Amino acid sequence: MSDTPRRPPLMPLDEALARLLDRAAALGRTEVVSTFDADGRVLAQDAVSALQVPPNDNSSMDGYAVRAADVPAAGTVLPVTQRIAAGHAGVPLVPGSAARIFTGAPMPAGADAVVMQEDTEALDGGAQVRITAVPTAGQWVRAAGEDVTRGAVILRCGERLSPASLGLAAGIGLAELQVAARPRVALFSTGDELVMPGAVPPEQMKPSAIYNSNRFFLRALLLRLGCEVNDLGIVPDDRAATVAALSAAAQDNDLILTSGGVSVGEEDHIKPAVEQLGTLDLWQIAMKPGKPFAYGSIASPSSRRDAPNVGTPPLPPRQAGGEPGRSTVCHFMGLPGNPVSSFVTFLLLVRPFLLKLQGATQTEVPALRLRADFDLSRPDRRREFLRARRNDRGGLDLFTNQSSGVLTSTHWADGLIDHPAGSTIVAGDLVRFIPLSELLA
Structure with missing residues (x-):
């Protein structure tokens, strides 16, 4: 009989998301911005009309x-x-x-x-x-007031503002809006194999080196979600360097986001480094792509006496004291290193988490029921998110290579098919399709 401990079962994606959102207490920081500059921000106060629109017939x-x-x-x-x-x-x-x-x-x-x-x-x-x-x-x-009546709440606290929202606010005379402050996110990649574009010409790249694509799309995704991004670049595969980067990032940020190094190999230093400074949960999620995912928390250096021991109880998302609305604990999320895995886990897990940090009341993206114009005969034991795009016949085509390393699939696709575990697809079946235009807004 083997003494090897059994691996825990893979965590369902919905359970992982529920756990994350349960930890995502709104930061509570707000600021007043010009209505011109409020697109994409989360409203922190109801917008109430002091007049009717139109004012007369x-x-x-x-x-x-x-x-x-x-x-x-x-x-x-x-x-x-x-x-x-x-x-x-x-x-x-x-x-x-x-x-x-x-x-x-x-x-x-x-x-x-x-x-x-x-x-x-x-x-x-x-x-x-x-x-x-x-x-x-x-x-x-x-008719007078057919658009807006006096005293009506036209935009509610927690709404993510759109261009139409800004027009409504301007239509009732609001030149400024109170919105949630931008979450502060520290971003870095780990891996000695990573090279920044421009640092080494393609013809001089070592066989073991790869260009750091994750850093570019993760930074862009964070900016689209209204975050302030503190880009810490590439951290080498070194325990001390990883601890130092995490400790510094925890001082002034609400979230540390990394890609790569969240496994348990000898050169994967994220897990022990986070545990040295705070707490960490490694989740093996029943989704494809994107099984490895890590969530934890790190106390800011100013609120730590010493690095807590591994296995200490999880720190709360926020603690009283310090700067008003400022957390003394920094959230940590570690994404897989494969680019498609990193891209998909960001959209499905990090995106709703960051929206909730801003107090957004709507974090889900509605899915469409569309016809599959392809066959998928090999079921997977994990819930799959297939890269697909709509065709001119009203159906969906599937990208030919669904590997987690093929970033081309995310550029070609205009959505993700949410495909249940253990099932196949026959051309003509209706499938659940999540438009990327919604996820990337």
Whole structure:
């Protein structure tokens, strides 16, 4: 009988995500920014309208404002008694007359309809108008408050702001918005094999060396999520250097994000280094690509007496004291080194975690049900996230090579197929498709 300890079962992805989000207490730091600069930020305070929009009834067409009752039949001729342009107020409409009006102009008192100019004929140089279509009350009129009512909450705390959100905020007069402060994220890669593009020409690369692609897409993803990125570059495969990098990063950041080195090999120093400074959980997640994943926490140097012993209880995400809203504990996440694994685990695990740190109420991305235009005959014991893209027939094509090292697949694809473990796909099946446009927004 073997004395080798049994490996724990792979953790379901949903359980791993639930554990992460349970640890992601909102940072609580806020700042006021110009509405011009708030795209993508998480709102930290309800936006309440102090006025109604539009402020008064106005015309949605160029044409003539009338009383509908004054035009009983096509061909009715009315005198034109005034001209009202956008930004100017008219006078009450004289019964039995029409007002020349333009899009956005306020309706004159007494008028209840607009006849668009295509249904009219100007007479006597514009002094009169013949109306060729009978109007109904309310026609081409935008009612006061039909967009926003006074006192309405138009944007709620926890919303991630979009260009449309900024337009709504500006429409009620908000030049500034209170938003969650940007999470501070330290980013570094580990590995003696890594080389930065530009440092060594391709023809001079050693056979064992690779260019550090992960650093580039991870930094871009963090910036898209509204983070302040402290790029610490490449840390060599050395225990002391890894400890020093982690300790320094824990001082002024909310999260340390690494790629590579989260396994248990002799040259994988992340695990013992994090355990020397704080606590670490290594999770083997039942997903493909992206099985190895690490989460932990490190106390900032200013709040540590000494490095805690391995096996000490997990530190809480935040502790009282210090800078208001500033954590004395830094979260740690270690991603796999394979580029596709790193890319996918970031989108499915790190992205929602960072959004929750900012107080976002919506961290999930809705999936679509689309037709697979391919066969997948070999089931996998793990839940797979297949790189695919929509075709002009309304279905999905699959990238030919689904290896975790083929970064080309992430550029070619426009989404991920969330494929259950142990199942196959036959062309024509409906599958769960998560658009990358949503994940990368």
